[in-house]
Amino acid sequence: MNNEFIRISLNEILFYFTRAGFGVNAPIGLSEDFARSNVWLAENGFDPSSCSYFALDCLDNRKSSIIANFSDRNTIVCSDKKYLSAFQASVVAADWITSNSNDKLKIVNVDSPFLVLAQLGVNLAENWQVEWSDDKGDRYLINLKKNENWEIVSNSVNLIEHSKGANILIKKLDFTGVDNNEVIKKFNTKHCRENILQTGVEVKDMWVLVYEYFSRCLVKSNARSRETGAGAGLVDND
Amino acid sequence: MNPLSDLPSNNSMTKNTKSNELILRDPSKVMRLERMGSSFQTRLSFMRTLIRRMSTDKWRFERLISDIDSEGYGVSVYAAHTPERTYSLVAFTQSIPNDMRTDRVIAEVWDATFSLYDGVPSLEDIEYLSKHTPKQEAGRFRPSELVLARANKSLRLFEHIASSLSNGEQPDIDLLASVGYLMRTTAVYGSGKFGCADRAKLHDREECKVSFHIELLAVYLIRWFTIDLVETIAQKRGGKKAVKLEYNISKFIGVGNSTGLGMAPFLLKHPVLIHNWVSAKESSLGRVRSINNPTDYSTEVFLQSLKQASQHIREWNVEDEEQTLRIERLRVEVDKLEYWCVTNDILKKMSPWDIIYKFVEENFSYECQELTVSLLLEPHGELIDELADTMLATDGTVFDSNMQLKELTNILNEHYSWATKIDFSSAESQHHFWYYSEDKLEPRFGSIDTDDGVEQEMPLAIAREISDLHNKLKTFSNTMCTGEFAMRYPQFRHIIRRAQNTAIRPYAEVQDNLLNKSMRPLDLLRFKLAFFGASKFDPKSDLWTRISMYQGAPLPKQLNDKDHDNWAFPIKPIKEIR
Numbered sequence: 001m002n003n004e005f006i007r008i009s010l011n012e013i014l015f016y017f018t019r020a021g022f023g024v025n026a027p028i029g030l031s032e033d034f035a036r037s038n039v040w041l042a043e044n045g046f047d048p049s050s051c052s053y054f055a056l057d058c059l060d061n062r063k064s065s066i067i068a069n070f071s072d073r074n075t076i077v078c079s080d081k082k083y084l085s086a087f088q089a090s091v092v093a094a095d096w097i098t099s100n101s102n103d104k105l106k107i108v109n110v111d112s113p114f115l116v117l118a119q120l121g122v123n124l125a126e127n128w129q130v131e132w133s134d135d136k137g138d139r140y141l142i143n144l145k146k147n148e149n150w151e152i153v154s155n156s157v158n159l160i161e162h163s164k165g166a167n168i169l170i171k172k173l174d175f176t177g178v179d180n181n182e183v184i185k186k187f188n189t190k191h192c193r194e195n196i197l198q199t200g201v202e203v204k205d206m207w208v209l210v211y212e213y214f215s216r217c218l219v220k221s222n223a224r225s226r227e228t229g230a231g232a233g234l235v236d237n238d
Numbered sequence: 239m240n241p242l243s244d245l246p247s248n249n250s251m252t253k254n255t256k257s258n259e260l261i262l263r264d265p266s267k268v269m270r271l272e273r274m275g276s277s278f279q280t281r282l283s284f285m286r287t288l289i290r291r292m293s294t295d296k297w298r299f300e301r302l303i304s305d306i307d308s309e310g311y312g313v314s315v316y317a318a319h320t321p322e323r324t325y326s327l328v329a330f331t332q333s334i335p336n337d338m339r340t341d342r343v344i345a346e347v348w349d350a351t352f353s354l355y356d357g358v359p360s361l362e363d364i365e366y367l368s369k370h371t372p373k374q375e376a377g378r379f380r381p382s383e384l385v386l387a388r389a390n391k392s393l394r395l396f397e398h399i400a401s402s403l404s405n406g407e408q409p410d411i412d413l414l415a416s417v418g419y420l421m422r423t424t425a426v427y428g429s430g431k432f433g434c435a436d437r438a439k440l441h442d443r444e445e446c447k448v449s450f451h452i453e454l455l456a457v458y459l460i461r462w463f464t465i466d467l468v469e470t471i472a473q474k475r476g477g478k479k480a481v482k483l484e485y486n487i488s489k490f491i492g493v494g495n496s497t498g499l500g501m502a503p504f505l506l507k508h509p510v511l512i513h514n515w516v517s518a519k520e521s522s523l524g525r526v527r528s529i530n531n532p533t534d535y536s537t538e539v540f541l542q543s544l545k546q547a548s549q550h551i552r553e554w555n556v557e558d559e560e561q562t563l564r565i566e567r568l569r570v571e572v573d574k575l576e577y578w579c580v581t582n583d584i585l586k587k588m589s590p591w592d593i594i595y596k597f598v599e600e601n602f603s604y605e606c607q608e609l610t611v612s613l614l615l616e617p618h619g620e621l622i623d624e625l626a627d628t629m630l631a632t633d634g635t636v637f638d639s640n641m642q643l644k645e646l647t648n649i650l651n652e653h654y655s656w657a658t659k660i661d662f663s664s665a666e667s668q669h670h671f672w673y674y675s676e677d678k679l680e681p682r683f684g685s686i687d688t689d690d691g692v693e694q695e696m697p698l699a700i701a702r703e704i705s706d707l708h709n710k711l712k713t714f715s716n717t718m719c720t721g722e723f724a725m726r727y728p729q730f731r732h733i734i735r736r737a738q739n740t741a742i743r744p745y746a747e748v749q750d751n752l753l754n755k756s757m758r759p760l761d762l763l764r765f766k767l768a769f770f771g772a773s774k775f776d777p778k779s780d781l782w783t784r785i786s787m788y789q790g791a792p793l794p795k796q797l798n799d800k801d802h803d804n805w806a807f808p809i810k811p812i813k814e815i816r
Contacts (some may be wrong), residue, residue: 006378010438028697029724029731030639040480065727088728095639095721197439200381218676219684219691225675226344229682229689230498230781236341238392238417 005047006207007200013039013048016214020052021087023216024060032089037090037118041161042201043193044121049206051161053114055086056213064111068092075106083111083165090119091172097125104171113166115141120170121150121189127173135165141182143173148189155182260524261592265520266656269517271750275761276564276604276769277793278612279806281619282518284450285771286803287626288458289791291445293802295321299459301466302358306331308474310467313368316459317358320445320648325452326355327459328373331467337602339390341424341782342497348374350421350463354385354456356435371401374425375678379433379434385456386434388423389464392494396420399468399483404476408813409485414491415553415810418739418774418786420464422494428453441632449630450513450770454787461493461788489796492789495772499681502762503672505748509736511631514745515769518629519611520745522622526614527592529621537585539617542730543806544579547613548572550773550807552567556775564605571598571606608768629769635739637731638779639721649741650708656749657701658708669755672696683759683781701751703733773808 008016017038021031034055040049040223058064065080066088067107076092080085089110097120110116113132120128121144130142138156145151152160219225267273279286291297298319306312316327334347353371355363361384370377374388396419399409428450430436446452465488472480483491503511529536540737551569557564575598584590584597591614596609615622650658660667666687673691675682686692697703707730709787714723724731751757758780767775772785790808792799 007380007386007433009381009430009433010436012433022697027729027731029733029735030728032732039439063473088725091728091731092721092725093241095637095725099721108731192734197436198381200433217674217694218679219673219682219694221675221677222690225682225684225689225691226677229675229684230342230344230680235337235339235389236496237336237339238394 003204005204008203008207009041009200010039010196013042013089016211017048019217020056020210020213023055023213026059026066026085026087030066030091033091033094033119033122033136034087034115036122037086037115040118040121040189041114043196044187045192045196046161047206048201049107049203049210050159051112051114051118053206053209054162054164055115055151057058058083058111058208059085059087062212073106075107083109086110086112086115086217087170088189090116093168094119094123094125097128097170104169107168107170110166110168111164113140113163113168114161117144120144121148124148128170129173130168130170132163132166132168134163134207136163138163145173149187150189151184151186153182153184191238247517256702260521261527262520262524265516265744265747266654266749268520269745269747269749271758271761273604273608274606274748274765275758276608277765278609279768280519280522280612280615280773280775281806282455282522282615282622282626282629283769283771283801284448284629285458285791286806287448287623288451288454289797289805290623290803291451292318293792294798295445297321297794299798302326303364304466304470306467306470308471309333310471313364314463314467315359315364316463316466318455318459322443322445323356324639325455325459326356326358327456327463328355328367328371329460329463330361330368332372336393341390341422341498341784342423343375343498343500344677345388345424348372348388349715350389350423350460352385352387352389352460352463353379353383353458354387354452354459356382356439357600361629362725375432377432379431381435381439383434383435384440385426385428385451386432387423387426387453387456387460389423389493391421392417392419396468397610400471400475400769403469403472403481403483406476406479406481408481408487411487411810411813414487416555417494419461419492419494420468420787421460422496422784423457423460423591423787424459424496425500426453426495428456428510447630448626449515454770457493457495457787458791461791462794464493465491465793473622475571484811484814485796487813488506488793490790490808490811492773492786492791492808494653495767495785495787496782497763497767497785499672499683499759501766502683502752502759503668503681503696504761505696505766506752508631509739509746510633510743513746515629515746517743518625519615520767522615522618522625523595523611525621526618527589527595529591529618530588532585532590536617537590540613541579543613543616544572544576545614546809547577547609547783547807549809551609552812554774555774561775564603567603567611568605568609571602572609575602575606619803633734637720637724637735638720638738639724641738642716643711643718643719643720643723644716646718646720646737647708647711647738650704650711652739653740653744653747654704654708657704657751660705660751662702662705666755667751668699668702668753668755670753672698672752673734697732700733700736700747702753703730704737706730707733707737727772 017035041048064083064085066081071077128144133139141153300317303315303457402409774786776784790805792802
């Protein structure tokens with residue numbers, strides 16, 4: 001991975017990631033929420049492209065699917081025997097917590113679990129705990145507290161935004177169960193957002209790949225569309 | 239002389255209104271393309287409210303740098319000092335080939351390019367911007383830059399005024415009136431475009447929290463820059479012989495703008511914001527129509543505004559045949575309205591504003607109806623100006639997953655009958671599609687019969703999506719929740735969220751099929767531009783228009799004038815007699 005980066009705005013994330021979702025044929029409603037999740041990640045100082053490229057790539061290569069259903073009252077699985085796409089898992093999770101205040105939800109085999117957490121953050125979820133172990137065996141516990149405070153508890157050396165293929169458990173916040181060896185990283189989204197608005201969002205090499213998915217929503221230009229599709233002339237002296 | 243300028247500045251008025259009887263126009267009346275495409279600026283329009291803020295808060299303006307040659311090429315910096323902070327327009331001017339001067343997004347060079355900087359830029363900042371601002375979309379910007387813009391000269395007017403002033407003469411007023419501006423902007427980008435500051439950075443700033451105030455501050459400074467530039471060039475050419483523009487002539491110079499399809503998707507993508515804009519305007523109209531006994535001040539302002547508007551539209555001349563016919567009819571109707579008001583003593587009756595509105599609605603064109611709305615609001619600042627602060631949005635639409643499908647169906651029946659009645663099996667109803675071109679992401683409006691790209695259609699087919707959802711819901715249990723339904727059918731999540739929003743924000747939706755063969759994007763453009771405060775709409779086709787901005791508005795040194803807020807309907811100035 002090279003260390004070159006550019007800085008983009010939150011609005012650019014919203015614009016490009018919505019259309020990148022569209023570029024891998026995700027429905028526009030899911031793509032909009034996917035983009036909002038990425039804005040939340042960016043507000044918290046993460047490079048959204050490094051997390052979301054995998055979700056985009058899985059959908060594009062049919063390694064994941066947005067077809068989901070409840071296998072029992074508290075478990076969501078992908079009906080297609082693939083990864084469950086974070087595009088769908090994240091909105092289902094966000095919808096579920098609005099009506100289930102004391103229950104648990106398990107979401108099986110999600111391609112990019114951090115995006116599910118991000119969607120809960122977008123929805124200002126409070127007093128919820130999100131936990132998963134991924135395909136590398138790394139365990140992450142995220143506590144969503146009040147007033148946009150949240151924390152990651154993990155002893156993994158791998159970046160959480162690269163975590164893949166996880167069974168996610170969402171339940172009410174439980175302050176027990178933190179291993180003494182685990183590191184706690186704390187965030188306040190509001191505070192982080194204020195900083196990001198002054199600096200812009202740093203995106204690295206995966207951004208180019210996200211942009212490629214975005215560019216699929218663009219239509220090739222030709223002489224006719226240049227002349228008739230957008231009004232104005234090609235020379236406008238007056 | 240502005241005929242409104244002699245009116246008393248204390249516009250205290252009797253708040254003699256019928257309590258709790260606001261008459262609000264129905265969204266099905268307001269949000270139709272034909273009416274939207276007849277919109278006029280009002281005193282709530284963003285340019286108007288920004289000028290009032292500048293005057294009230296005593297903003298100071300200052301040229302910080304003018305490093306230009308005898309042709310006007312170089313760099314300039316103009317600052318606006320608000321009570322809290324300073325904003326600076328950094329302007330770069332250059333010579334460009336005439337055959338590369340285009341108003342389109344796909345242009346690659348411009349006579350002038352601008353960045354609005356948050357604060358006072360250092361020399362390093364100006365150096366950075368000199369490498370990026372002239373490239374516009376191909377440059378890269380930072381959160382310290384709030385707005386990016388560019389403009390091209392009106393060659394004939396710019397040269398005429400530079401030449402006249404350098405010879406010690408004032409410009410020809412008729413030529414000036416026929417164009418109205420020295421330069422026209424061809425894009426004004428804010429809100430995080432190309433790395434610029436996000437809108438959220440400004441949310442807690444009183445001076446620019448209302449929609450588009452920061453972009454329109456940039457435009458205001460651009461207007462001042464163009465006038466200063468032409469005077470500076472004249473001075474360099476003519477030396478002692480040169481003169482500056484007379485007070486009222488400089489005030490009559492606005493800044494132009496060419497607007498194309500980029501504005502149309504904006505309206506569709508920001509339903510909360512659009513509702514808030516329209517709701518403020520409609521609430522204002524409702525408050526005014528509820529007044530039983532108007533003050534003498536308000537009736538006097540109304541009549542004088544009517545006369546000035548009459549003159550204004552006599553000076554509004556365009557090449558477009560359809561708009562010309564509309565303007566000609568409007569001229570006749572405005573004269574009839576004035577005659578009717580005076581001969582029938584309407585303003586001395588109870589509830590005259592309501593009587594006037596109803597008369598106009600029953601007898602005159604949409605152009606005249608919407609002009610009348612503007613005229614009715616004009617004298618009532620004390621009653622309605624507070625609503626300008628509601629014309630913004632900090633929240634987006636929210637998906638209510640717990641709503642039962644029964645309620646969703648009711649929403650469609652109540653708010654979307656205009657869409658569910660459309661027959662989407664007809665070719666005409668799906669004739670058009672909207673898309674982004676790979677040419678600098680230029681938004682375009684294609685025809686299914688002739689253009690490629692329907693697979694990449696922008697999701698703006700609101701009516702068709704509603705129709706599909708309506709049909710789908712017929713086969714489902716009423717007690718299912720939308721969350722479960724959307725999990726099974728995620729293709730409907732977008733339109734469900736939109737419909738749920740419309741139930742609480744009824745002015746959010748354009749109630750026409752934007753894919754229909756007869757659809758004119760121009761109507762959407764005029765609607766939005768009127769909210770900005772634009773005038774002299776000059777359609778060049780169904781896809782784009784030229785307009786004037788800030789024509790008649792006070793320049794920085796005129797902001798303390800008594801009549802600083804009376805520039806709704808600018809008319810030709812008269813040269814001073816020597």
